[in-house]
Amino acid sequence: MLYIYYFFIRLVMTPKDFISAIKRLQKIYKIKIRRGKPFEILVHGILSTRTKDETTFPAQERLLRMADSPYKLSLLTTKQIEKAIFPVGFYKTKARMLKKTATELLEEFNGKVPGTKDDLLKLPGVGPKVASLVLVWGFGLPYIPVDTHVNRVSKRLGIVPKDSKPEETQQVIETILSDREKLIANHLLVTFGKDICKPISPLCYRCPVYDLCEYKEKEYYRAKGKISQNISFNHYI
Numbered sequence: 001m002l003y004i005y006y007f008f009i010r011l012v013m014t015p016k017d018f019i020s021a022i023k024r025l026q027k028i029y030k031i032k033i034r035r036g037k038p039f040e041i042l043v044h045g046i047l048s049t050r051t052k053d054e055t056t057f058p059a060q061e062r063l064l065r066m067a068d069s070p071y072k073l074s075l076l077t078t079k080q081i082e083k084a085i086f087p088v089g090f091y092k093t094k095a096r097m098l099k100k101t102a103t104e105l106l107e108e109f110n111g112k113v114p115g116t117k118d119d120l121l122k123l124p125g126v127g128p129k130v131a132s133l134v135l136v137w138g139f140g141l142p143y144i145p146v147d148t149h150v151n152r153v154s155k156r157l158g159i160v161p162k163d164s165k166p167e168e169t170q171q172v173i174e175t176i177l178s179d180r181e182k183l184i185a186n187h188l189l190v191t192f193g194k195d196i197c198k199p200i201s202p203l204c205y206r207c208p209v210y211d212l213c214e215y216k217e218k219e220y221y222r223a224k225g226k227i228s229q230n231i232s233f234n235h236y237i
């Protein structure tokens, strides 16, 4: 399948180079495997959609202090959940989803978070990214949740086409990486995406995988970065 994909679509980055990039980034960021309770990861996943970590983590803590199990969460009113998770993005919708999810877990899964993608996708507010987060961090299974950072970095590197959707990117990179690499790939690429391969103006001039990357504008951004570094340096002499 992957061979056909590469042969016909003619992606520019090879799987071998992608693996090299991952290994190089791992040496720099030294990402450890994340683990947590499946219910906590599920709450985190639902809250984190379109919300920054700085807002998600405190909101998650506030909610879990009030309700650390599906049963306790089901006893809260939607208003109480809204108050606990504000100001996460779409907090009203997410509060409704969380309450429905808690009820569904009690009615369909004996109050436990299920450990398969198919079952997780049956829960309200759970899409492929959240399901994969629960599987990899909650159950230690080899999945790569693809969010906006992972998708952007994968597209710029050239391992997937420019118009690749998160689910398509996930399929491709999960086929390439080993199970052990899959356990850290999300955290690693998100860290790299926030640190260097930023959404706007990537810092290509100090990128550790510059030689492997196939992003067309990498030379432009490298030159731009070097110029602005010189400007700020000259400013002080």
Ligand code: SF4
Binding pocket: 156, 157, 196, 197, 198, 202, 203, 204, 207, 208, 209, 210, 213, 214, 215, 218, 221
């Ligand atoms: S060279 Fe630039 S675009 Fe390519 S991975 Fe590095 S920072 Fe991202």
